[in-house]
Amino acid sequence: MLGILPVEKYRTTARAQFLARLPLPRMKEQAMTPLREILEQRRLSALFQPIIDLKSGEFLGFEGLIRGPADSPLHSPINLFGAAEQQGLQLELEMLSRQTVLETFARLNLPGNLFLNVSPLTLTNPSFKNGQTLAFLSQLGLNPERVIIEITENQPTFDFEGMRNALLHYRSMGFKIAIDDLGEGFSSLRLWSELRPEFIKIDMHFVQGVDHDPIKLQFLKSIQHIAESCGTHVIAEGVETEAELRVVKDIGIALGQGYFIARPSPTPPLLASSETSSIINSTNIAVFPKAELNRRSQMSAHKLLTYVEPVHPETLNDHVFQRFTDNPALRTIPVVKGGKPHGLINRYQFIDRFAKPYQRELMGRKPCGGLIAGEPLLVEKSMPIEELSHFLAEADSRHFADGFIITENGRYIGVASGQDLLRELTQMQLEAARYANPLTLLPGNVPINEHIERLLQADTPFVACYCDLDHFKPFNDTYSYRKGDEMIQLTGRILSWACDPKLDFIGHIGGDDFILLMQSRDWRSRCEQALRSFEQAAELMFREEHLAAGGYSSEGRDGTVTFHPLTSLSIGATQIQPGLFMSHHEVSAAMTDAKKMAKKTAGNSLFIEQRSQPTTRSMP
Incomplete structure (x- = not known):
């Protein structure tokens, strides 16, 4: 469970038995690589980065991080865990990492909670369901309620049901749950909805630069709103500037973590810096970045669409005349064959022609397709409204009054007029000016x-x-x-x-x-x-x-x-x-x-x- 390993030989029988379970003999069967030497000699070290309560200014706890030997290319966690994946030693490395973090946390006697990184691979491994973690925590003098299992997603999670069951099992023993890198992982949203973890960490991509990016600001606001509704505490990762901290705090996010607050350290500070405290205790609020575009600027021609029942090119002119007579508000009638638009019949041109002497008698029984005036203007429904305004301005002026046909993949779905477009453009300008x-x-x-x-x-x-x-x-x-x-x-x-x-x-x-x-x-x-x-x-x-x-x-x-x-x-x-x-x-x-x-x-x-x-x- 959680893959905890002792770092030295213990004299007690319980510790000797625990040591005997280690998978190190399997490693010795193969050629010794730098990573294998690190695991054999247990040359890992732990760093801790504080997580701060953005209301009280106190540290809620610390995230445990792992490093390889300082004189090795595997000092970086990216290189270290990358090598483990290549050599098939992920489980061994994670087991030793968890144990190193726990022992160091206990030895330093750090206050508050420990956020312990665990991958889904380790979490669902059958060898960890034997209760040895609780015994080890007891030896270290750590209460499971102080340990928060932080699920990391550096690879897809395929055994979702197994991971869910494992997390519920750990929670029943007193552990709390955190989901890391929300917005970046593969299944974090699903985990959140089903597990209701105590903590959610927002990926640092959405935090860094939030003071001047309105899209990131809206993302954080939305996540915070969801978190409030389900009782989850949000942790903003990657806070690197004063401005980012001010915005994150003002959104109402509960917790923060990042270089501006404190860098990872073998001996982390126990109190926030005066600079961080002054921001948290300040009554000033951040100036949020302004949105450069509002929702109307994203609207398309589909917004203008009005559906008018079309007629076939062979429909008699008498029928068209009757439709115009029955509906005085009808300005145009589309002519469509097999879903493909042929053109528009304009009300005033049609009525004017029929009003002349003997024209209705001569033309009433003829097909209406002969009265289509010129090629129609076809507009795909996805065309942005602003682009449509330029498109219409460059087209024949008759299309502004007669209107145009809106299509979907070339098939008729409705009509619109220049007046409809002008009305929407005016509304867009008025609303934009408000913002x-x-x-x-x-x-x-x-x-x-x-x-x-x-x-x-x-x-x-x-x-x-x-x-x-x-x-x-x-x-x-x-x-x-x-x-x-x-x-x-x-x-x-x-x-x-x-x-x-x-x-x-x-x-x-x-x-x-x-x-x-x-x-x-x-x-x-x-x-x-x-x-x-x-x-x-x-x-x-x-x-x-x-x-x-x-x-x-x-x-x-x-x-x-x-x-x-x-x-x-x-x-x-x-x-x-x-x-x-x-x-x-x-x-x-x-x-x-x-x-x-x-x-x-x-x-x-x-x-x-x-x-x-x-x-x-x-x-x-």
Whole structure:
């Protein structure tokens, strides 16, 4: 069971009997290789890497790792276990590895739990179901409840039922279960659903870079949501940076492991570093990466499809006329033979032709295929909507009004029109603008509101700033909308430079309005620096005569000439204390009031709301 081996000859009878069970004689029958020498001389060493509780900041336990001799090419675990697989010595190596880790863990008297790596091959081997593990743990003074069997998947698991039964057997004896590398292994999801392990380790691929990858962020969120529903603790492996730790913690993941927390060591630390502790104990929240694409950008032509019962090319025109008469909303009727589209009959062209004298009498009994106007535009249902818009723009203009046929593998499945496409494109643009402003590519209204809600739910004090350009419309009218766009983009860049990307969030709600949600302790000096930078940079956008005059004049609709000061930047800042605001709507209203006060001061200005707020926590 678990393949535990003693590392030296014991004097007691029980240990001597245990030693006698080792499969070493079989190894001696063959030529001695470097790996065989390592196993014969038991030259393995154990390292331990802490696993930290991301709420308390304490170490839950340690993962036991194995290394070969330092002076050997087999020092690396990749080389060591690769050689074992090539030489058919996986079981022997794993048995000695487990024993080495357990003995070293007991000798160091490490606190907490031990995560013990076990492969499915070792787990299901019949020779391990004899109870010797419990006896060995008893000799070492280790309670099985402190040992967590961590299932590693470096090869496919074929005996799934055997592994499942073995794990349930070990659990009945007090061991806990962890599944390693979720998202990378072969059967980890199935194991999770059937075994309900106490711990799940997320493969480090999904953790590393999560602070700037929205897809990885969504993966971790989804795994955490599933884990909460089934009582499993998630361990994020491979945490290597401060930013990754902040994001993992804010998602709500329970445990973390990685080089940033502590590297594997023969004598691991028993307490978290001050740097790690400061992040875990901080009330600040991470700035999540923004999604560059929303779900609508992935939509295809199938979204536009409307099924209209087709007619055969030999269908009489009288029948087509009757269908148009019975259904006033019907704009086109597809003509299809054997599933293959032949064309479209346009309602207005058809009715117009039949309305002429004697045309119905002459044409009513003729097949409708003769009234198809030109080749139809065929679109596969999988074509992305944005690609379809370019495709339709390059096609004959009649297809926009007449519509086009949507196919699946060349067979008719429905129709759509240019109006349908235009409606969907407009909706896509409106929704995209809510997530990211197309001019500056900064987060839009939805991410702004989501970040405010996260800050409020975390009881984190922050400063909400509403930034607005003064006298922007006269500048736009005087210098052109293109220059106006440049002014907005310049403002976005200056405000972004003023933010700490680890702590501060910048959003663009539209036009010349920006939002800053700042957790930086020096937020005030950052805002003041943004005002100075804007004043210097904006001068380059005005003509010399306007700079000399301090503004410019323009004529209104009523003919009145008005003088307008140079465009400036106003920032209204509100200090948000825990418990004061209940939703992003209330924060938005407070920001708006502060902005109005800032705009009452001429030139570049910062207004800080100073009214007292009921709180017991000081503002950073």
